[in-house]
Amino acid sequence: MDLSSLVTVFDSALRLSIPLLAACLAGLWSERSGVVDIGLEGKMLVAAFAAAAAAYAFGSAWIGLVAGIGASVVFGLIHGFASISQRGNQIVSGVAINMLAAGLTAIVGNAWYGQGGRTPPLEGVQRFGDAIFGHSALVYIVLLAVPLTWFVLGRTRFGLRLRAVGENPAAVDTAGISVTGLRYTAVIIGGVLCGIGGTYLSVGQSAGFLPNMTAGKGFIALAALIFAKWRAWPALGACFLFGLLDAIAIRLQGISLPGIGEVPVQAIQALPYLMTVILLAGVIGKAIPPRAAGVPYVKER
Amino acid sequence: MSAPLDLPKWADTVLVPAISVVAAFLVAGLVVLGIGENPLSATRYLIQGSLGTGEGLGFTLFYMTDFIFVGLAVAVAYHAGLFNIGGEGQATLAGLGIALVLNNLTFLPGFLLIPLGILGAAAFGAAWAAVPGYLQAKRGSHIVITTIMFNWLASVLIVYLLVNVLREPQSMNPETRAFPEQSYIPFMHDVFAAFGIEIPASQLNLTLVVALAASYFVWLLIYRSRLGYAIRVVGSNPTAAVYAGISPARIIIVAMVISGALAGGLAVNELMGYQHRLLLEFTSGYGFVGIAVALMGRAHPVGIILASLLFGILYQGGAELAFEQPAITRDMVVVIGGIIILFAGALDGLFRRAVAHLFTRQKLARA
Numbered sequence: 001m002d003l004s005s006l007v008t009v010f011d012s013a014l015r016l017s018i019p020l021l022a023a024c025l026a027g028l029w030s031e032r033s034g035v036v037d038i039g040l041e042g043k044m045l046v047a048a049f050a051a052a053a054a055a056y057a058f059g060s061a062w063i064g065l066v067a068g069i070g071a072s073v074v075f076g077l078i079h080g081f082a083s084i085s086q087r088g089n090q091i092v093s094g095v096a097i098n099m100l101a102a103g104l105t106a107i108v109g110n111a112w113y114g115q116g117g118r119t120p121p122l123e124g125v126q127r128f129g130d131a132i133f134g135h136s137a138l139v140y141i142v143l144l145a146v147p148l149t150w151f152v153l154g155r156t157r158f159g160l161r162l163r164a165v166g167e168n169p170a171a172v173d174t175a176g177i178s179v180t181g182l183r184y185t186a187v188i189i190g191g192v193l194c195g196i197g198g199t200y201l202s203v204g205q206s207a208g209f210l211p212n213m214t215a216g217k218g219f220i221a222l223a224a225l226i227f228a229k230w231r232a233w234p235a236l237g238a239c240f241l242f243g244l245l246d247a248i249a250i251r252l253q254g255i256s257l258p259g260i261g262e263v264p265v266q267a268i269q270a271l272p273y274l275m276t277v278i279l280l281a282g283v284i285g286k287a288i289p290p291r292a293a294g295v296p297y298v299k300e301r
Numbered sequence: 302m303s304a305p306l307d308l309p310k311w312a313d314t315v316l317v318p319a320i321s322v323v324a325a326f327l328v329a330g331l332v333v334l335g336i337g338e339n340p341l342s343a344t345r346y347l348i349q350g351s352l353g354t355g356e357g358l359g360f361t362l363f364y365m366t367d368f369i370f371v372g373l374a375v376a377v378a379y380h381a382g383l384f385n386i387g388g389e390g391q392a393t394l395a396g397l398g399i400a401l402v403l404n405n406l407t408f409l410p411g412f413l414l415i416p417l418g419i420l421g422a423a424a425f426g427a428a429w430a431a432v433p434g435y436l437q438a439k440r441g442s443h444i445v446i447t448t449i450m451f452n453w454l455a456s457v458l459i460v461y462l463l464v465n466v467l468r469e470p471q472s473m474n475p476e477t478r479a480f481p482e483q484s485y486i487p488f489m490h491d492v493f494a495a496f497g498i499e500i501p502a503s504q505l506n507l508t509l510v511v512a513l514a515a516s517y518f519v520w521l522l523i524y525r526s527r528l529g530y531a532i533r534v535v536g537s538n539p540t541a542a543v544y545a546g547i548s549p550a551r552i553i554i555v556a557m558v559i560s561g562a563l564a565g566g567l568a569v570n571e572l573m574g575y576q577h578r579l580l581l582e583f584t585s586g587y588g589f590v591g592i593a594v595a596l597m598g599r600a601h602p603v604g605i606i607l608a609s610l611l612f613g614i615l616y617q618g619g620a621e622l623a624f625e626q627p628a629i630t631r632d633m634v635v636v637i638g639g640i641i642i643l644f645a646g647a648l649d650g651l652f653r654r655a656v657a658h659l660f661t662r663q664k665l666a667r668a
Contacts, residue, residue, distance in 0.1 A: 038445065078643070088647035091384050091445050095592055096647060099639030104332070106632035111336035117632075219449055226446065266461035273450040273457070280442030289443070 009247050011134065015205060017243025019044065019214075022142045022197025023221035024228070024235045025149050026190035030076075032153060032230060033186030034166040034292040036090040039079050039097030040194055041218025047072040047198025049105040052119040052209035053112070055126045064126070064203045065138070069195030075101065076191030077184075084183045087296030098218075106211045117211035119202070128204040138200045143236075145193060150232035162186055166290035169297040179297045194218075223276035226287045242272045308657055318597055318604070320652045321644035322611070329637045338628050350621020351614040357621065359489065359503025363570070365606075365613030366505075369512040370566030371591025372609055373519050376600035377563060378444075380523055381556035382536035387433060387448030388564045388588030390455030391426040395565030397459065398425025399572050400467065400579035403480040411483035418484055418573050419511070422565035429455065430561025431554060438550035444557075452588070463581060476580035486574040506574035512566060516602040519563070523602075532556050564588065586635065593638045596646040612638070 023040040030037040050071035055064030075097055082093040109117040128136035153159035162182050164172045169179045201217075202209040220242055227241075228234035249268035256262045279287055308317075330340040351361045371388045378385035385391075402421035406414060433447035463475040472478075489505040523529040534542045535552040542549050571583045590612055597611070598604025612634075619634040644652070 038449070082643065082647035086648050086650050088650060089384075090647075091386070092592070092596065092642060093647035095386060095589065096639045096643035099589060099593075099635055099642060101639075103632045103635030103637075103639055107332065107630055107636060108336060110630050110632075111338075111628045117630075216453060219453060222446065223450065264461055264465060266457045270454055270457045273453045277436070277442070277447055277450050277454075280447060281436050281440045282442070 005251075009244070009251055012250065013240060013244040013247040014135070014139070015243075016246045017239045018139050018142050019197040019201050019205070019217050020221045020224055020242055021236060021239040022145070022193050022200065023218050024224045024239050025142075025145050025232065026193035026197070027222055027225045028149065028228075028230055028232065028235055029153075029162075029186045029193065030190040031225065031293050032166045032290055033162050033183045034169060034290060034295065034297070035080070035083055035183055035187055036094070036294040037079065037187075037190060038091060038094035038222060039075065039101075039218075040190075040221050041214050041216065042094075042098035042101030043072040043075045043191060043194035044198035044201065044218050045098075045101040045105055045212070045214045046075050047195040048202035048213055049109060049119070049198075049209045051195075051199035052122060052202040053109075055122055055203050056120055056208075059126055061122075061126055061128045061203050065196070065199045068199035068203070069192050072195030072198060073188055073191035076187045076194070080184050080187035083296065084180055084187070087298065090294050090296075102212060105209070109209065109211065117209075119209040122203060122207045126203070127207055128200075136200075136204045138196060138204045142193075142196060142200065145196075146232050146236045149235075153232065163290070166292050169292050173297070173299065179299075183297075220272050223272050226276055226289075227279060229287050230290060245269075245271050308653070308660065312656055312660065313653075314599055314601075314604070317649070317652050317656055318599060318645055320656070321649070322597065322641060324652070325637060325640040325644050328640050329633065332633070332636060333629060336628055338626055343622055343626060343629055346622045346625045347614070347618030349618075350625075351618035355501035356503050357617055359501060359505040360620075361610070361613040361617040362489075362509055363504040363506070363575070363613070364616040365609045366509045366512045366570045366574075367567050367587050368590055368594050368609035368612045369516060369606060370563055370570065371588050372594030372598060372605040373515060373566075373602065374560045374564035375591045375595035376598070376602075376605060377519060377523070377532070378556055378560040379595060379600045380529075380536045381532045381553060382539070383434075383437065383444050383553060383556060383560075385430065385433075385448055385557065385560050385564075386445060386589070386592060387430060387451050387561075388567070388591045389584050389586070390448070390452035390588070391429045391561040391564035392567040392584045392588055393455040393459050394429040395422035395426035395568035396572050396579050396583060397462065398422050398565070399568055400477050400480070403484045403573070404477060407481040409483075411485075414481065414484045415486060415573070418480075419569050422568045422573075423562035424565075426565030426568070427558040427562040430557045430564070434554040434557025437557075438553040456582075460581065463579070467579065474580070477578050479578045480573070484573060485577055486569070488574075504575045506570070508566070508570040508574045511569065513606070515563060515566060516606055520602040522559070528552075528555070564591070590638050593642045593645070597641055 023044055027037050027040050047068035051064040051068030054067030055061050079093050079097055082088040083090040106117040113119055128138050131137045161177055165179055165182045173179050201213055224238035224242055227238040245268050249265045252263050253265055333340040333343050351357050374388050375385055398421035399418050402418050433444050433451055436442040436447050437444040467477045468475055469478045486506045486508055490500050490502045493500045531547045531552050534547055535549045539549045567587055594605055594608040597608040615634045619631045623630050
């Protein structure tokens with residue numbers, strides 16, 4: 001591989017890792033506050049649809065972004081209502097979010113545009129064009145979210161409280177801080193990030209929405225989150241690694257490597273899932289989630 | 302999951318799930334209205350298409366068979382306090398087990414080959430569930446995450462095998478060659494015809510009987526056996542289980558093995574009963590519907606059979622409906638499934654509290 005193709009692979013790895021990173025950071029915020037979120041996939045999907053539909057209707061990618069974020073936050077709030085206010089099972093709620101998103105986007109897309117669930121193709125100002133170094137503004141927004149997440153969660157009073165809620169909500173409650181309020185804030189921030197990620201898929205990376213276009217990215221993001229052990233900078237690393245694997249898989253399609261022969265694409269595709277399972281098994285290092293993650297908080301009476 | 306509320310048993314097991322289903326349908330009706338279609342005529346087409354004709358009924362029962370298996374799979378794990386969302390992957394692997402058994406033992410007669418195929422499905426499904434079960438029990442890795450990862454691993458693996466290994470060289474489609482004919486599980490209309498009774502032809506096959514038998518078996522297992530008791534103890538209080546001399550780790554693995562084997566039933570119905578070859582994506586997301594079925598049926602076999610019938614009606618009726626009112630595609634069923642999971646699962650407390658509130662008011666009024 002020469003330099004130019006190396007640059008190409010690096011470039012496409014960055015592109016492919018952006019939606020993963022957005023969803024991964026969304027999960028990070030949510031789970032750090034104690035709300036497990038397996039609905040990342042669904043939130044990205046509704047955001048992708050809402051963004052493409054709005055960008056098409058209003059002829060502006062930025063309005064698309066607002067719509068995408070809005071839709072994703074609404075779904076995040078459903079999850080929040082179920083898991084924070086109603087103290088329901090967070091896994092069950094996440095599964096519901098994913099199914100709702102898959103079904104609703106397909107139905108509404110089909111009813112509105114009659115193209116099998118696709119939105120009409122977006123062009124010109126309806127899309128995020130390549131702003132700097134051949135990447136759109138969204139790429140930089142998502143990349144910027146990494147230091148921001150690191151700083152806010154690690155260095156500010158709000159961030160420390162939010163993390164405390166994910167570890168020991170009772171202590172935070174005793175200090176007179178609202179557990180519910182902090183968790184809702186985290187869920188909303190997660191919704192915004194998923195919204196950006198979904199918008200990037202349909203309005204940045206491609207020109208329009210396709211049914212089920214997230215294709216498991218939300219779950220790879222979940223894997224990356226575990227891989228990063230719920231921390232911001234490692235999240236960037238994990239998502240870039242998974243994006244790179246994806247880029248290599250695309251690059252190697254049908255190419256025979258000297259000495260190895262043709263590498264099956266599926267072997268590379270399986271790596272993120274496999275590595276996560278191995279990591280979770282504690283064979284290499286140990287991934288420990290926030291202590292209160294997945295546990296609804298009940299105020300003692 | 303929610304604070305214990307004093308509810309009569311019938312209200313807890315029948316009324317609360319019924320209310321959440323009704324609420325789910327109301328929301329679904331709003332979605333139908335929202336895309337500018339008539340929910341009443343949609344309901345009529347749905348019922349007419351699924352129950353109104355003999356053929357429709359056959360297809361409804363065919364889908365019901367799928368959902369009974371995946372619902373039972375989720376339920377058995379649920380009793381052990383585990384959330385198995387890996388039904389998709391386990392059923393996919395079960396399909397691989399079926400293909401390997403049937404296409405390698407073509408010389409066997411049907412009465413041996415069919416049970417062996419079913420066993421192959423159960424074994425492969427169980428094995429694919431056993432690994433996450435083992436990892437949860439011994440290494441503490443969360444079953445939800447591992448079963449999700451195993452779903453994706455299964456889908457990647459099956460694509461690789463069907464494209465590169467199992468596909469027939471001259472065929473363009475990623476699917477195996479047809480199974481030997483003696484391994485087909487007989488269609489119900491053929492069975493009835495053998496007795497001189499004519500019923501309309503459909504995909505419905507004898508796997509339905511297996512599904513009902515499996516439901517009975519699960520009922521016996523969970524509520525009438527020592528192992529089932531151990532499973533329920535581990536599910537409700539693992540610490541108490543240890544004091545009672547039950548090993549939670551062992552029970553978790555056993556429960557997952559049974560769960561995975563049951564999920565394999567989906568592959569038996571779809572592949573041995575209807576498709577007669579292994580192909581991509583035959584699970585069609587039914588593994589996730591199983592979660593809705595189990596939650597709605599309160600993880601009890603009778604409830605699961607009823608919930609499966611409801612989803613069978615939705616799937617078959619939904620197909621007919623999509624034909625009559627093309628704006629309402631079959632994705633509507635996925636939406637309804639999602640809302641039911643949300644209402645019957647995550648927002649369960651909402652309805653439970655409302656019902657409890659009603660009951661206390663009534664009690665106060667009487668006093």
